[in-house]
Amino acid sequence: MRDVTRRLFLRGGLAAACSAAAHPLLTTMTFAQGAAQLGENRLIVVILRGAMDGLDAVQPVGDPLFARLRPKLGSGAGVLPLDGLFGLHPAMAGLLPLWSAGELAFVHATSTPYRDKRSHFDGQDILEAGTGLDVPVPEVRDGWLNRMLQAVPGLSAETAYAVGREALPLLAGAAEVRRWTPEVTLTLSAQSRLLLEQVYHDDALFRDAGGAAMDLAAELGGGGMGADMQTPGRYADTEMLARFAADRLRGETRIAAFSLSGWDTHRRQGTALPQQLQGLERLILTLRAQMGSTWDRTMLLAMTEFGRTVAENGSDGTDHGTGGAMLMAGGALKGGRIYGRWPGLAEEALYERRDLMPTSDVRGWAAWAMRGLYGLDRRVLEQAVFPGLDMGDDPGFLR
Amino acid sequence: MSEADDIAAFRYGYGLPLPEGAPRGAAELLNALAGPDTGQALFPAPATPELLALHETAVKARADVRKGTATRKEFRKHLKRVEREAEAFSRRTFARALASPDGFRERLAWFWADHFTTVARLREHVVLTGDLAERAVRPHLAGRFTDMLLAADLHPAMLLYLDQSSSIGPGSAFGQRKGRGLNENLAREAIELHTLGVGAGYAQDDVRQLAELLTGLGFKPGAGLVFYPRRAEPGAEEVLGQSYDGEGMAPVRRVLEDLAHHPETARHLSRKLATHFLTDTPDPDLIERMAAAYLAHDTALLPVYEVMLSDPSAFAAPRQKARQPVEFIIGSLRALEVTPEQVMTMPAKRFADLLIAPMRLMGQEWGRPIGPDGWAEEAAVWITPQGLGARIAWAMDTPDRLGRAEGADPRGFVLRALGSLAPEMLRIAVARSESTRDGLGLVLASPEFNRR
Secondary structure, X not given: OOXXXXXXXXXXXXXXXXXXXXXXXXXXXXXXXXXXXXXXXXXEEEEEEOOOOHHHHEEOOOOHHHHHHOOOOOOOOOOEEOOOOOEEOHHHHHHHHHHHOOOEEEEEEEEOOOOOOOOHHHHHXXXXXXXXXXXXXXXXXXXXXXXXXXOOOOOOHHHEEEEOOOOOHHHOOOOOOEEEOOOOOXXXXXXXXXXXXXXXXXXXXXHHHHHHHHHHHHHHHOHHHOOOOOOOHHHHHHHHHHHHHHHHHHOOOOEEEEEEEOOOOOOOHHHHHHHHHHHHHHHHHHXXXXXXXXXXXXXXXXXXXXXXXXXXXXXXXXOEOOOEEEXXXXXXXXXXXXXXXXXXXXXXXXXXXXXXXXXXXXXXXXXXXXXXXXXXXXXHHHHHHOOOOOOOOOOOOEO | OOHHHHHHHHHOOOOOOOOOOOOOHHHHHHHHHHOOOHHHHHOOOOOHHHHHHHHHHHHHXXXXXXXXXXXXXXXHHHHHHHHHHHHHHHHHHHHHHHHOOOHHHHHHHHHHHHHOOOOOOOHHHHHHHHXXXXXXXXXXXXXXXXXXXXXXXOOXXXXXXXXXXXXXXXXXXXXXXXXXXXXXHHHXXXXXXXXXXXXXXXXXXHHHHHHHHHOOEEEEOOOEEEEOHHXXXXXXXXXXXXXXXXXXXXXXXXXXHHXXXXXXXXXHHHXXXXXXXXXXXXXXXXXXXHHHHHHHOOOEOHHHHHHHHHOOOOOOOOOOOEOOHHHHHHHHHHHOOOOHHHHHHOOHHHHHHHHHHHHHHOOOOOOOOOOOOXXXXXXXXXXXXXXXXXXXXXXXXXXXXXXXXXXXXXXXXXXXHHHHHOOHHHHHHHHHOOOHHHHHXXXXXXXXXXXX
């Protein structure tokens, strides 16, 4: 991960041209205003692993082709109207109040630059590395969110949290970040803790890491998570992650990242996807409830590696596609609308006649979010954080 | 046992107590390495053709699903067989490490497999990544690096992971007809990770020329490595000032042989070895001596290990490195006297829940390093709040779940697990712990158990 700047530097052709320019920026560039801190705004990034079907989450029910392409999944039953064209999947009904309050929006027909092979691993690698196709997939070892932190000097490790048990390449890199999963359940008696502290006392590395681990575990195991914490089966994990993150975000933490898995709905999508969407809804509602007034200064982006086929397949599901949807939420958002240019579902408008045609780059939305929240210089975003990205015009989705 | 022997058990093996017949001291360690591969003989893996065939059936089933001539259910059946075989590779890693007296070989097998990291891009690739470690790395880890490099970089798992199988000479017949071109991935990593090392004296053009030279290499399911002359870029290529020309595989082999013999490669590999086994900041003079042995012996690795093990620091305190999670878990099993047979036969869910899944929380998801540069070396990368927290949690809970806590005496356990490396402070703390569970956990969670 440390090697990434050198690796970018070594690369030839087009990539080297922009990366070589990016290289010094990573060490010298700071905020437009030169601020050494991120201010009060919060950014939460959720990676939806497995490729969320954007066309089912936010359905183009106003397009007559939709029902024809999706005779089973696109019946429109129970869909909650959002605007003239789109409706929200009923599994996310709990988010409607946010839509009305302008705290929820979607981007439709968006994707990373990844095309054609439709592999989850490669797709997620590209999504989290934030690179274009000019960079071989396994080559970049740090994530775009970490590179954003690298551009801001003087941040403490507490600034950013990778939350959850899974590796999160999005936040991997040279900038120090914290990672923790509430799944590390340390049930230590007072005596055991005392003995561990003695055993760790003379080894600074173990003393610091062990102390932090025991503090976090005690906080989570004790009153911090509250007696009101329900653990209703399926979503208990998600809720636990959300509560933990909210707790950090109310404090020093400005950036948090999660991943939610299980979006690969090749079969029986009608059963599988609602559960996923409810999990996402629970995550957002828990964050909102637990963050209190901090939510007003928060922007959440939920993004996935690619969309799914426009037509449903033979096993009541959908296969790997291209253009998809991104969810945005938070009090900092100008929501209640669908962003992005809708390409339509006509066969000639599809990507390779099978997938929703991407009309925007996921990275562009993330870049404008960071510019809006933290005042990051456009050059830093286009060259260091997302090498080679053209951010285009400000889509103006922040309040 | 002397303190030097105890340190060696951690530094060059999987900890204490040593299996019967384990070598002691540099000369015996090297002798064992020069002998037969005991770990592999104890727990043999399926032959390559068997694994290629298994992979091929899954590839075909995946294609059939796409064509609509097979159901996803059939595909999943094939994937299950692949995954069972992959799990067997994992179990063998544990069992060999526990059983073999030749612990240094097992540690070297991990080290070199990590040097040639491959990750399964598609689930069915996982049997191929296992085969790379088994057939390209293990046979050569006491032989010549040149042979390991040739075997690893031309192995199907590598060709797939680093996209070589889709790199086409833009001037080749195939490339012209299909409008396809180069993928530099393997060429770059062959130079940057596998041989010279990042920062060595090479330019982007060397990478590009090597990529052109490597065109023609392909992978065919069921068959393995295939050379497709019609995909090979015509003409000679120049890599690091040397011109390579000729038909078929010959120039590919020549360039890899030359890269293996490069002085920068000697330094890079020596630095990696010393960093992995001794310290995150190895002595530059030692690196030079190891590199000189490598070059003087036609890239043979035993002489390199010999120089490393002859260094005054090789068997001495302090132990500055952190054991990786996989070593921590295997080392714990050994200290708890879990037998290799138990690991081989425990139910799949138990194996996954108790031994494999916890490594993810510790920062080392089994088989899934983030990039081709493999796992990190620095102690501070592993001993983080979450990483250490997960080790403590595992240490406190798992001995009991493995049935090893009942009747155990933590005061004896601390000596068995650490020998002369158990500090007085730890022995006192263990004696003061409230329960057997906490006492065993304290030992496994201690810095002395987690450093090497």
